[in-house]
Amino acid sequence: MSEQGPHPLVGRQRRMILALRVSLALAATLALGGLLLPGETGRALAWGFVGLVIAAPVVRTGWLALRWWRRGDPRFALVAVGVLGVVALAAVLSW
Amino acid sequence: MSLDPPILLAVAAVAATLGTVGGFGGAVLLVPLLVATGTDPLVAAPVGLVTVGAGALAAAPGQLAAGVVHHRLGLTIEIPASLAALAAAAWSVNAPGDTLRYVLAAIVLAAGVAGFTRPIPRNQPQPEFVAEPPAEWPGTLGGTYAGPGGPVPYRARRLPGGLAGMVVAGAITGLAGVGGGFVKTPVMREVMWIPIKVAAATATFSVALTTSIALIVYAGQGRIDPESAVAAGLGGLVGGVLGARIQQRLDPTGLRRLLGVLLLGVAVVLVVTR
Numbered sequence: 001m002s003e004q005g006p007h008p009l010v011g012r013q014r015r016m017i018l019a020l021r022v023s024l025a026l027a028a029t030l031a032l033g034g035l036l037l038p039g040e041t042g043r044a045l046a047w048g049f050v051g052l053v054i055a056a057p058v059v060r061t062g063w064l065a066l067r068w069w070r071r072g073d074p075r076f077a078l079v080a081v082g083v084l085g086v087v088a089l090a091a092v093l094s095w
Numbered sequence: 096m097s098l099d100p101p102i103l104l105a106v107a108a109v110a111a112t113l114g115t116v117g118g119f120g121g122a123v124l125l126v127p128l129l130v131a132t133g134t135d136p137l138v139a140a141p142v143g144l145v146t147v148g149a150g151a152l153a154a155a156p157g158q159l160a161a162g163v164v165h166h167r168l169g170l171t172i173e174i175p176a177s178l179a180a181l182a183a184a185a186w187s188v189n190a191p192g193d194t195l196r197y198v199l200a201a202i203v204l205a206a207g208v209a210g211f212t213r214p215i216p217r218n219q220p221q222p223e224f225v226a227e228p229p230a231e232w233p234g235t236l237g238g239t240y241a242g243p244g245g246p247v248p249y250r251a252r253r254l255p256g257g258l259a260g261m262v263v264a265g266a267i268t269g270l271a272g273v274g275g276g277f278v279k280t281p282v283m284r285e286v287m288w289i290p291i292k293v294a295a296a297t298a299t300f301s302v303a304l305t306t307s308i309a310l311i312v313y314a315g316q317g318r319i320d321p322e323s324a325v326a327a328g329l330g331g332l333v334g335g336v337l338g339a340r341i342q343q344r345l346d347p348t349g350l351r352r353l354l355g356v357l358l359l360g361v362a363v364v365l366v367v368t369r
Contacts, residue, residue: 046321053148057303094315
């Protein structure tokens with residue numbers, strides 16, 4: 001395996017790392033705003049923070065499903081879609 | 096329903112710092128402390144889960160950059176975990192009397208005992224894998240981990256046993272509002288023979304998803320108070336970063352044992368105080 005070098009499908013996921021860093025900075029900003037600002041604005045920012053915490057891993061999973069599907073790994077793309085299905089089921093049952 | 100935000104922020108930050116250093120997650124300490132001091136377990140659970148989600152978000156970029164997250168494994172184990180979390184979160188509002196308190200005490204006890212276990216290295220460095228990048232192998236539940244002695248190839252073993260353990264982890268998250276990482280990591284390590292750092296990082300990714308699902312259910316039940324959530328979440332972010340820095344400078348074995356004793360004490364307090 002080593003003689004062939006790194007597998008062409010193996011990436012270091014730079015875009016995902018960047019997206020996660022941006023999400024983290026946004027989460028910290030929303031949390032500070034939600035904590036410090038009074039009234040409805042603060043409450044809206046706080047809900048935004050909770051929404052971001054919930055959405056970040058879900059979006060990451062969708063990203064992976066697309067990535068694996070495009071790169072010829074349909075089995076694990078379907079596993080990712082299965083997890084998204086459970087998320088959707090939770091949302092449907094909750095509302 | 097609101098907890099005092101400044102106090103909650105401080106307690107969450109301390110719990111997240113200790114939880115990160117000890118490797119069991121901040122909510123394992125935060126939720127029992129809140130319940131022991133009089134907070135309804137149904138209110139404490141979503142607060143704990145927001146800290147878990149925030150901590151996982153804080154840890155994610157660094158873990159991805161280090162190539163220690165196995166996404167395929169994380170999502171494979173997540174299907175039973177998230178189904179269990181969904182069912183447990185939906186049922187938790189109907190849990191009778193002190194059930195949640197005793198479940199929490201059992202969870203804290205298990206996390207405390209886990210602090211005294213010593214991991215056995217299952218995979219050995221293989222010098223012939225020197226050109227292999229530290230990453231998961233596409234299409235498989237295997238990969239390579241950059242260990243201190245050289246590249247360590249691994250693959251997940253005993254998948255059915257591992258998946259059964261994830262049902263327990265997911266149920267704990269949905270029921271009690273603590274991250275299931277302290278179950279997922281040992282199961283991956285001891286049952287599936289995944290290297291400890293890969294298991295811990297993969298569990299963080301997986302726990303974030305389990306947390307999202309349980310929080311969606313809690314939101315539907317009207318159990319999330321945004322003011323408490325944001326204070327605890329910010330504390331979780333701060334504590335996660337602080338804990339990661341402290342962890343790098345101190346002896347993890349001694350600390351885990353010390354925190355194990357602390358958790359055992361919290362379990363006793365949970366059972367004794369009503």
